[in-house]
């Protein structure tokens with residue numbers, strides 16, 4: 011069973027990846043109106059930092075909501091359905107005009123929660139489709 015630290019490490023890695031993708035998505039949109047829009051390394055670093063922090067914090071949310079007090083603790087917050095709801099939320103968030111850095115943080119948090127569910131799904135106990 012992955013522990014809190016493992017989920018946090020994964021969340022940081024996922025958050026960094028999402029932060030990088032979010033910055034380059036924003037930059038590519040800027041370049042559609044201004045082809046000479048510069049790639050700002052400081053801003054990229056900020057996106058990576060925000061993604062890493064959001065990813066680390068969100069990585070343990072399923073275990074905060076359903077603490078590992080028994081071998082059968084995984085319920086709806088660890089379910090495939092919860093993962094699908096997160097994916098849907100991220101899809102809808104992607105279509106909004108939320109401030110790009112906030113969107114990067116929320117996307118990192120969502121991807122980190124998904125990674126948590128994915129890690130738990132790979133264990134012997136697995137995760138439920140909806141609930142146990």
Ligand SMILES: [Zn+2]
Pocket residue numbers: 072073088126130
């Ligand atoms: Zn868990």
